[in-house]
Amino acid sequence: MNISSENILVTGADGFIGSHLTEALIRSGHKVKAFVQYNSFHSWGWLDDAPYDIRDEVEVIAGDIRDDQFVKDGMKGCDAVFHLAALISIPYSYRSPESYIDTNVKGTFNILQAAREHQIKRLIHTSTSEVYGTAQFVPIHEGHPLHPQSPYAASKAGADLMALSYYHTFQVPVSIVRPFNTYGPRQSARAVIPAIITQIASGKGEIQLGDLLPTRDFSYVSDTVSGFMTVSRSEKTIGEVINIGSNYEVSIGDTARLIAELMNADVTIVQDPARTRPAASEVQRLWADNAKAKQLCGWTPAYGEMDGLQRGLAETIAWFSNPDNLQRYKQGLYQV
Incomplete structure (x- = not known):
């Protein structure tokens, strides 16, 4: 599917990677709807700092992916979804593990269920290299066993497996992007x-x-963003897990x-x-072994x-x- 003419939803658009991806999609001519976490300050996160030409083009919807009705309503009319919304701090997952299950697993379930009901044409789900745990061999390819060593990593592994189950069971056209350690402007200082x-x-x-x-394996944010976009443009990546890393x-x-x-x-x-x-x-x-990304869709890190x-x-x-x-x-x- 060529997503250039499609209506695209980005969840977690207010965050570090999500804001960069939202800007890149709009600059590439896409119509973008941005899910941001509701708050009483009416803040759009990092999208507040986006240039006016970006803010004028993006449709921002504030809510919570843990609310299935919010997700269903917001996804109406969309053709492709980039799902980045998640709790990501590993240390905080030691303190509040249940919140990671609610957001990362149940939130992803809501996205998958809505994608199924609305017959979304492409769903790009965000994973993390943390699901591999300490490398059992290097470089790590996508067949490496999953060995999550924190509640955060376990919640993401669970979300990944749920996403793949919706591909196999309901033919939801899911691709899983597994970024390694992304860094760059706007990242939280907890990293x-x-x-x-x-x-x-x-x-x-x-x-x-x-x-x-x-x-x-540190991946610069523009490489991670280009990885998301490149994976979304290839039919060969449907039903696949793809590492995005620098090798x-x-x-x-x-x-x-x-x-x-x-x-x-x-x-x-x-x-x-x-x-x-x-x-x-x-x-x-x-x-990261990033050979699969190059093989399936021609992505390589800059x-x-x-x-x-x-x-x-x-x-x-x-x-x-x-x-x-x-x-x-x-x-x-x-x-x-």
């Missing part, structure tokens, strides 16, 4: 790269981090040192117990390997270092 940058940018000489040894592995400690170097900062890294996951819950190694990581970090640093952006973050507060 490691913004946590490092905001602490340095605010003048701290001592950087508080969790475990420095785990490795991650490059780097440790948290080395990432922090690289960021300090790019920011010309002399800092000391200190491990903060409050930022450390329970030992058996920490995912020690993630490294920010791959060390060169791409450095370019992506430089762009991220520039955004966070802008005083107007930095002031949005509470640099002295660790927020789970």
Whole structure:
């Protein structure tokens, strides 16, 4: 299906990746309806900061994906859905696991059921590399066993399996995009790269981090967005799980040192117990095999390997270092 002439719904459009995806879809000429989390401040999240030409084009609907009637009503008239709405903080999932089941599993069920009833032509469901757990082999391809090590990861694995069940049972045309660790402008400072940058940018000489040894495959946000859009345009991806990652592995400690170097900062890294996951819950190694994405739909990262990581970090640093952006973050507060 060519989605260029279709009406598209983005859930979680107020969030980090969702806002970037919404803007990219509109700039590509799509008609976009944006689901945002209802709040009494009438805030659209990061869409509040979108250029006027974006805000004038997007149709924003505030509500809650846990409400099945809201989802059904909002999805009327849509041809394609990008489902990104979710609770995503791993540390908070230790404190409030039931809320992750309600939002990530039941919310996804509501999306799937509405997609089935409205005969949606394409549904792109968002997964996470966390469902793999610590790599049993690298690079991790889509056949790697699922081994979620946190309530968050378990809720996402459950949502993935529910999505695939609707494809097999009811022929809902689902594709599952499994991003690895996306980073870039607008990301929450609960994530490691913004946590490092905001602490340095605010003048701290001592950087508080969790475990420095785990490795991650960092994907720049524009690569993740292009992955979503490319997957949605290929019929070959229906019923498939597709990794979106850079195919490059780097440790948290080395990432922090690289960021300090790019920011010309002399800092000391200190491990903060409050930022450390329970030992058996920490995912020690993630490294994406992205060959399937290239094979099925021709997607490859523009920010791959060390060169791409450095370019992506430089762009991220520039955004966070802008005083107007930095002031949005509470640099002295660790927020789970």
